[in-house]
Amino acid sequence: MAEMELWFTEQQTPDLGFTCKITKTIYTAKTKYQDLAILETKQFGKMLVLDGAVQTTIVDEFCYHELIAHVPLFTHPNPKKVAVIGGGDGGVIREILKHEEVEKAYLIEIDQEVIEASKKYLPEISCALDDKRAEVIITDGIKFVSENKNMFDVIIVDSTDPVGPAVGLFESNFYQAVYECLKEDGLFVAQTESPFYDQDLIRNVFHSIKSIFPITRLYLGFIPTYPSGLWSFTMGSKKYDPLEIDVSKIKRIDTRYYNPELHKALFALPTFVQKII
Ligand code: AG3
DSSP states (O other), X not given: OOOOOEEEEEEEETTEEEEEEEXXXXXXXXXXXXXEEEEEETTTEEEEEETTEEEEEXXXXXXXXXXXXXXXXXXXXXXXXXXXEEXXXXXXXXXXXXXXXXXXXXXXXXXXXXXXXXXXXXXXXXXXXXXXXXXXXXXXXXXXXXXXXXXXXXXEEEOOOSSGGGGGGGSHHHHXXXXXXXXXXXXXXXXXXXXXXXXXXXXXXXXXXXXXXXXXXXXXXXXXXXXXXXXXXXXXXSSOOTTTSOGGGOOOOSOSSXXXXXXXXXXXXXXXXXXXX
């Protein structure tokens, strides 16, 4: 008899699915906050899924994690204290710790089970969570930034989609709290979804951040397993402009997507994206 084929589909929009063949369901759980699954896919290797949405895969995680970490960390001239809101898989922390001047990287994650499952089943991504310079704090990111002032050089918001527990991470009050949680020359980046499918969200977020931070910039990257592949990140900065930095001073670190030549090019937007903001 022929082997039975198993397929996983993320319903990316009401009218579109993203489907991959899976060879194994490695782990599933219903956590306090969400449904969690770790699948073995043929095309992308191990995959972390939360509430049916693909968060990261072994094959393409570098695209997202490098873009969300190295753009802000090379824009700030001396990032020493960095916080990640969300990002329980640890991929952003791994990229942050490639920067030698970083003294401490905090992971502020609401769902401890995401961290535990990633440590157990996705060591390629979570490996840096045990580093001496990493500290994990299990709490609500919104509460954390509201309770800490003037503390970080860089904050990176690695959230899930704006549904359920992550909704507040796309709201103006949160960006105001992030502003106050940053030092006087601090900056932050948030993942802000797809310019094909989430135009209203991108526009709202951009203008909320723009009303709080003196410098606001949108940049794009390509992440094959995310809806449409084309993905946006929005930066709010108190002082440093990613377009004004001297890219010849960027130190070479071990990366597969990000490089100094790309830094400013990431901010060059297709016309339809320029029109969104
Ligand atoms: N956080 C952003 C995931 C968004 C994906 N959306 C979707 N598949 N519908 C990723 C966390 C990786 N550290």
